[in-house]
Amino acid sequence: MTFSRVAIVGLGLLGGSIGLAMREHLPGVASAGWDADPAVRERARERGLVATIADDPAEAVRGADLVILCVPVGAMAQAAHAVAPGLSPDCLVSDVGSSKQGVAGALEQALPNHAIIPAHPVAGTEQSGPDAGFSSLFHHRWCILTPPAHAEAAQVDALAAFWRALGATVEVMEPAHHDLVLAVTSHIPHLIAYTIVGTASDLEEVTRSEVIKYSAGGFRDFTRIAASDPTMWRDVFLHNRDAVLAMLGRFTADLDAMTSAIREGDGQAMHDLFSRTRAIRRGILAMGQDDARPDFGRGDHDERQGDEAEPPPQS
Amino acid sequence: MTFSRVAIVGLGLLGGSIGLAMREHLPGVASAGWDADPAVRERARERGLVATIADDPAEAVRGADLVILCVPVGAMAQAAHAVAPGLSPDCLVSDVGSSKQGVAGALEQALPNHAIIPAHPVAGTEQSGPDAGFSSLFHHRWCILTPPAHAEAAQVDALAAFWRALGATVEVMEPAHHDLVLAVTSHIPHLIAYTIVGTASDLEEVTRSEVIKYSAGGFRDFTRIAASDPTMWRDVFLHNRDAVLAMLGRFTADLDAMTSAIREGDGQAMHDLFSRTRAIRRGILAMGQDDARPDFGRGDHDERQGDEAEPPPQS
Structure with a gap:
């Protein structure tokens, strides 16, 4: 089982990055999207975050076999209600929220007749909005699926394959x-x-x-x-x-x-703590979850880019 | 007044970076150094952190008109005592410690007959040791001088000029x-x-x-x-x-x-705090004190370097 049409609801950092990553890694899969903010939809069209931007949430998800809700956790229920009229009966619904028990409950209540498999790609930056997304956001990052006990294995596998195609490594976990x-x-x-x-x-x-x-x-x-x-x-x-x-x-x-x-x-207590915390850092570098260069490689500030990165005035 | 010979005591991240920055920006000024650890001295010689590495602290500072102590704050008094026998009477003594009241007291007690102007370059990385230093560490960073009330203006000016030559912007501040x-x-x-x-x-x-x-x-x-x-x-x-x-x-x-x-x-209290903290970030970027690119520019992990930055295993 694979997906042929994916709809993304919410076109900020996460939703936009999924769309851009799909264009790069899954060019054969149709993409559609919607955002509650008309200005975001307009910007998403200009950037081409997904192939089709609908002006109506139910329209955006029509014909999709996977819908991913990419809105703040507190807006999940509302987003689910908004897309419900357009959902195909066999469409899988997922999300990208950072907490999973609450989201699972909200989605199951809003869409009692649909298959729901919550997901959380552990990736992001401090930026948000339709200009923040980029196609490599999920490369070498983990994506955690928290399927309910009654989830169909084929759907879990399909969702996992989708995230792997976008560059992520998939893990399955209990929501709690x-x-x-x-x-x-x-x-x-x-x-x-x-x-x-x-x-x-x-x-x-x-x-x-x-x-x-x-x-x-x-x-x-x-x-x-x-x-x-x-x-x-x-x-x-x-x-x-x-x-x-x-x-x-x-x-x-x-x-x-x-x-x-x-x-x-008590200098000994401090030194003990400050010494053993280095082991965790070494583990993170060894697993490729951070940049091993000192200062994340930003040490040479002469190479910095961007209009905002002006040097301080010389006194 | 300018310095013609600078001695660096302690050849880790800070001391090594000062030496490398001097070689780049102050090629006419002689540099010498010492470290309590023979292995560090050996590595400092190999990297050429300073022009001359002495095997004795008093020897390292002989003939210097500026000595900079680059050791942990708690080792300042010991380092001052170690160099005392070699210090010229008119040599200025400074340091790079992260706290200034305690260091000032320790140095004045150890070297009662010498001019002392504590300093703190606000720069660093998570790395330490003789391999950690690099010549651009102080570029676009502040260096804070905390001269005592009786300090000679000409010496304060000379020390400020030294740090400016290394790329820093200098501020003078009360130690407290x-x-x-x-x-x-x-x-x-x-x-x-x-x-x-x-x-x-x-x-x-x-x-x-x-x-x-x-x-x-x-x-x-x-x-x-x-x-x-x-x-x-x-x-x-x-x-x-x-x-x-x-x-x-x-x-x-x-x-x-x-x-x-x-x-x-209380979502309102959270949203209020989470919103106003953005202003400080904007100020830091506008002042060139951090990288404006999302995620410090480390977002594209495919460009990462270093042996330790292996991708995680695909599951």
């Missing part, structure tokens, strides 16, 4: 376990980054201009993550609340321990 | 204010990164292999920071304790507020 794993590897890091950037911008003793100027000492990496789409992330925390709170509790306890070590001048 | 600014922009981000990587590697419900595999969702950026030199960072937290604890208190309070927002499902 997915939500716990991603709480650690993605949701908590985002929450921490948003929070520290907020803390820094609220200080009275240190100006915002100083925070910006001296950000190269570590802070700037957090600001990149904290530039991610606010609506998408609000929805993640609303929909993966329990796993996020559980992991946050562990992090807070560990931070309290480090705070005590600093207060008490 | 430096320590507060850097607590926010560098020390707390490192502490948080070390802690969350530690939390993730201690979980029982999520395996270390899973944390590594799915790190592209945000976690991997923290692991880069948490791969920084453990001894250097232990010393930073031991020596900038008060400012770090003060800033940590603010961050913890803000994190508690976000935890409550998640618990209570």
Whole structure:
């Protein structure tokens, strides 16, 4: 079983990247799409994110054998209701949401008569919108499928083959376990980054201009993550609340321990932690999940591109 | 006033980069160096980090009119004592430490008869050791000087000119204010990164292999920071304790507020924070302090280099 027509609902970073990757890797498969925002549809047409942009969600999915909902987690139910009138009875419905238990429940409720296999490609950048997508976003990235117990094996295999064609490596996982794993590897890091950037911008003793100027000492990496789409992330925390709170509790306890070590001048406790965290970094590089070059290869700032990357004024 | 002979004590990332940058930008200035580790001295000779590598610290600084101590903050006093027998009476002593009040006190105590102007180039990567340095590390980066009240203006100017020649933009700051600014922009981000990587590697419900595999969702950026030199960072937290604890208190309070927002499902509070943090990112890009390309330009992983960056196995 393979798909002959794929419809993408929501044409931002993820939806646009799926369309562009399909054009590159699956040229024989028809693509159609829709976005709730007319300006996004217009831009998606100009960039050719999918072959056909419909002005109506039901029209976009008509004749499709795979529909992928690429909207914030909190908008999944609404998107499912919007496409329902146009869905073929045997069309598989999937998504790209960052939390899976909540999405599965919402989609099953909205589309009780359709096969649903949620998915989560663990890939992204801090950019969003119809200009953000690119065809290689999924290369060497994992895509996690969380099929319900009653899912047809042929459909799971077909969806896995689709993601592999786009460059991803596919894993199958229980939805609850997915939500716990991603709480650690993605949701908590985002929450921490948003929070520290907020803390820094609220200080009275240190100006915002100083925070910006001296950000190269570590802070700037957090600001990149904290530039991610606010609506998408609000929805993640609303929909993966329990796993996020559980992991946050562990992090807070560990931070309290480090705070005590600093207060008490316990250099050994610090050195122990700071040494063993290097092993995880080595694992990530060995698995090809990050750039091994120092500073992600951005060390030579003379090679930087883009109008915004002007050097600071010489004093 | 300019320097004709510069001695670098400690030949890791910072010391090595200063030597390489001098060779490129100040070819007329003599350079000498020493490191406490014989293996580092040997490697520094092979890479030509400085023109002359001495086997004795006093010998390394003989005839120098500027000595820069590039060792962890906690080793500054020891390094100062080691070079003291060779120091010319009019030699200026400086450093590159990440906290300035503690270093100033340690150096003034160790070298009571010498002019001391502490400095902090806000630049670095997660790498350390004699192979980590590169000549453009200070390009478009700030270097903060924290001269004592009694410092000679001509010496401050000469040290500023030295750093400008290496590509940095120089600012002068009170030591106490430096320590507060850097607590926010560098020390707390490192502490948080070390802690969350530690939390993730201690979980029982999520395996270390899973944390590594799915790190592209945000976690991997923290692991880069948490791969920084453990001894250097232990010393930073031991020596900038008060400012770090003060800033940590603010961050913890803000994190508690976000935890409550998640618990209570307060989407508005989340969306407000996640929206306003984007302004800081825009400021950092406009000031040329980070790479404006999505994902630091590492989005296309097919272009990655290095033996360690192998793609994951296809399942």
